[in-house]
Amino acid sequence: MSTLLINNICLRVESLRVKANYNCKETLTACVFEGSWDADARLSLYRLCQFAQSHDLTDCLTLAVDTETLTTSEFINRFEPSKSDFDTVDWSLTFKKEQFLSSLFGIDTKHHQLLFCSVSSFKEQVNKSLGLDNPFELGQINRDEPVIIHVYGLAQDEQFGGKELAVITAGSNPPEEFEASDIRLPNETKLKKSIYVLADDSVKIRPISFDLNWGYWGGDNARLFRLAYAKTLFACIAQHFFSQNKIVLHGVKHLNVSLLSTVNDISTRQLIELKDAVTWCYSGDESETRLQLLSDRLSLDVPAGGSLLKYGIEHVKTALEQAKSKYSFVIAERNNEYRKELKDVYKDIQDFSSKYAEKSSDLSSGLFTDLLSIAFIFTVGSFAKGVILGDLLKSHGAEVFFTAISIYLILSFLARYLHAKSTLIQSKKLLNSWSIKLRSHVPEAEITQLISENMESPKDHFDYTALFVGLIHLALAMAAFQSTTIFQWLGL
Numbered sequence: 001m002s003t004l005l006i007n008n009i010c011l012r013v014e015s016l017r018v019k020a021n022y023n024c025k026e027t028l029t030a031c032v033f034e035g036s037w038d039a040d041a042r043l044s045l046y047r048l049c050q051f052a053q054s055h056d057l058t059d060c061l062t063l064a065v066d067t068e069t070l071t072t073s074e075f076i077n078r079f080e081p082s083k084s085d086f087d088t089v090d091w092s093l094t095f096k097k098e099q100f101l102s103s104l105f106g107i108d109t110k111h112h113q114l115l116f117c118s119v120s121s122f123k124e125q126v127n128k129s130l131g132l133d134n135p136f137e138l139g140q141i142n143r144d145e146p147v148i149i150h151v152y153g154l155a156q157d158e159q160f161g162g163k164e165l166a167v168i169t170a171g172s173n174p175p176e177e178f179e180a181s182d183i184r185l186p187n188e189t190k191l192k193k194s195i196y197v198l199a200d201d202s203v204k205i206r207p208i209s210f211d212l213n214w215g216y217w218g219g220d221n222a223r224l225f226r227l228a229y230a231k232t233l234f235a236c237i238a239q240h241f242f243s244q245n246k247i248v249l250h251g252v253k254h255l256n257v258s259l260l261s262t263v264n265d266i267s268t269r270q271l272i273e274l275k276d277a278v279t280w281c282y283s284g285d286e287s288e289t290r291l292q293l294l295s296d297r298l299s300l301d302v303p304a305g306g307s308l309l310k311y312g313i314e315h316v317k318t319a320l321e322q323a324k325s326k327y328s329f330v331i332a333e334r335n336n337e338y339r340k341e342l343k344d345v346y347k348d349i350q351d352f353s354s355k356y357a358e359k360s361s362d363l364s365s366g367l368f369t370d371l372l373s374i375a376f377i378f379t380v381g382s383f384a385k386g387v388i389l390g391d392l393l394k395s396h397g398a399e400v401f402f403t404a405i406s407i408y409l410i411l412s413f414l415a416r417y418l419h420a421k422s423t424l425i426q427s428k429k430l431l432n433s434w435s436i437k438l439r440s441h442v443p444e445a446e447i448t449q450l451i452s453e454n455m456e457s458p459k460d461h462f463d464y465t466a467l468f469v470g471l472i473h474l475a476l477a478m479a480a481f482q483s484t485t486i487f488q489w490l491g492l
Contacts, residue, residue, distance in 0.1 A: 003170075004171070005055060005171070006115070006152070006170045006171035007170060007171050008051060009048075009051065009100065010115075010117045010152035010170055011152075012047055013031055013033075013048065013095050014117055014118055014153075015044045016033050016035075016041065016044050016048070016093060017031075017033060017117075019033075019040060019044065020033035020035040020093075021035045022035050022036065022090065023035075023092075026116070026117060026121040026124075026125070028097075028114060028129050028140065029096065029097055029098040030094055030097055030098070031093075031097065031117055032092070032093070032094050033093045033095075034090065034091070034093075035090065035091060035092075036090050037065070037090055037091055042079055042088075043081070045063065045075065045091060045093065046075070046080070049061070049072040049075045049076050052072050053072050053073065053076065057100065059096075059099060059103070060097075060099050060100040060103065061094070061095060061096070062093070063075050063091075063092070063093055064093075065078075065079075065088055065091050066088055066089050066091075097114075097115045097117070100115070101114075101115055110145060111147070111148050112140070112146070112147045113149075113150065114140065114147070114149045114150065115150045115152075115170065116149070116150070116151045116152065116170075117152050118151075118152060118153055119151055119153045119154055122149070122154070122221070123221065126225075132225065132227070132228040133261075134244060135209075135210055135232050135244075136204060136232070136241075136244055137203070138204050141165060141210065142206055142209050142210075143209065145164075146163075146164040146166070146178070147164065147165050147166070148166045148168065149165075149166065149167045149168070150168060150169070151168070151170060152169075152170040153170075154167070154170070154221070156169055156172070158215075158216050158221060159172075159175075159215045159216065160212060160215035160219065160221070160222045160225075161174065161178055161214060161215055162177075162178075162210070162212045162217075163177075163178070163180055163208055163213070164179065164208055164209055164211065165178075165210065165225075166178045167221070175215070177213065177215075178214070184279040185207050185279060185282075186207070186279075186282040187208070188204070188205065188206055190282060190287070191205050191236060194282075194287055194288065194291060195235070195238055195239065195240070195241050196239065196241070198240055198241065198242050199242055203243075205241065207232035207233050207235075207278070209232075210228050210229040210232050212229055212268075212271065217268065218267070226265065226266050227261050227309065230270075230274060230313065231244060231259045231309065233275060233278050234274070234309070234312065235259060236278045236281070237249070237277070237278065237281060237295060237298075244258065244259040244260060245259075245260065247259060249299050249302075251292075251295035251296040251298060251300070252296045252300055253299050253300075254299075255302060255304055257304070257305065257307065257308050257311075257312070258305065258307045259307065259308060260309070261309060262309060263307075263313075273316050273320070274313065276320065277294060277316050277317075277319065277320040280320060280323075280324070286327075290323065293322075293326050294319050294320065294323045296323075296326075297315070297318065297319035297322045297323060298312055298315060298316075298319050301319070302315070403481055405477075406476075406477040406478070406481040409473050409477040410473065410474070410477050412473070413469065413470055413474075417466055417470065420462075420466075
């Protein structure tokens with residue numbers, strides 16, 4: 001139904017184009033025709049009004065006869081074929097294409113739809129209205145939703161497009177390749193991690209919007225689309241993006257180049273080679289290395305200030321082959337460096353884990369020293385009480401003395417534990433900092449994971465030792481504090 005409606009209304013609108021001898025203009029949103037009155041113009045307008053009225057499309061038309069605005073009903077009643085023309089001089093018609101598409105497809109939030117009533121209008125509007133001259137600004141094609149462009153008069157075998165673009169015969173449905181999920185081009189999120197955009201927020205590098213991969217995309221109707229697509233693909237390999245007049249390649253030499261269309265056309269073969277280069281660079285996790293290798297070769301072949309569309313496009317295939325060749329050697333060398341750094345990381349972790357063992361030993365040794373000291377004091381005190389002093393352990397001075405011992409036991413453990421803990425915390429901070437800053441091939445996340453996994457057991461050992469020693473110190477401190485009761489129980 002939609003195909004017939006689009007074709008029929010475009011047919012009737014186009015019949016008036018040749019009669020519009022005053023003004024004939026088609027924009028993205030409307031067709032505006034003005035001409036002198038004659039029998040042919042009257043009949044064409046009459047048939048258009050009848051068609052619009054029978055399909056509830058009257059809101060899409062604005063008619064005026066001799067500067068008097070008429071509704072379609074008024075026009076039909078006044079100018080039906082059986083009536084005379086009176087003294088009519090001229091006419092004007094505005095066909096609101098945007099409103100027509102809305103009434104036909106409803107509010108389509110999934111697609112952005114455009115209509116051209118002739119192939120000639122499409123060719124005329126392509127460069128200045130669709131934003132193909134600067135594909136980095138938000139426009140009719142460079143947007144987040146897929147774009148469908150209906151062109152009345154376009155042959156079926158001349159349709160073309162990509163994943164998010166379809167230029168089709170008016171009213172027909174896009175082929176299966178449109179919105180296909182198999183796409184390897186980098187998305188905006190990935191591009192923003194690789195490209196420093198030194199421009200305002202309106203810059204939008206989105207090659208998928210201009211992707212071409214089906215239909216007759218090598219024809220003349222797709223020429224400007226191919227140039228725009230090439231610009232967005234070349235932007236993907238830049239390290240700095242200022243505008244299409246200036247991007248920077250960080251190759252063997254830092255090179256300022258442009259993306260200006262200094263050539264009239266780019267072939268499908270060249271576009272396929274360029275797309276292959278971009279998709280290879282952004283496949284896997286080593287995009288920075290791949291981009292660097294590709295830029296190294298291109299920076300030698302493109303003159304400073306030159307356009308990549310003129311000088312770079314011919315060297316993309318050679319640059320990609322050389323980058324792939326070097327990449328295998330770079331990865332092999334990086335793997336060797338990775339193994340060396342990983343070995344150093346494990347050595348640092350082993351050194352740090354020995355600190356946990358050392359501090360656990362210090363806590364145990366402290367406990368042993370305290371036990372020997374208390375045992376010595378207790379032995380001397382018992383001997384003195386039995387042989388010389390008699391009631392010294394029951395005196396007030398002994399009570400004060402053992403209270404001091406209980407306080408000492410608590411404070412000595414806390415001092416040893418806090419010293420050990422602070423030393424370990426500081427050592428761990430240094431380990432994390434050194435391991436990350438001094439390693440360029442082992443990822444930070446992997447280093448953090450290795451430290452966490454390998455330090456779990458030594459840390460648990462230290463914590464258990466500290467708990468055990470602390471409980472013994474606490475028990476001895478409580479016994480010393482209650483020395484009078486303990487001595488009575490022991491019969492001293």
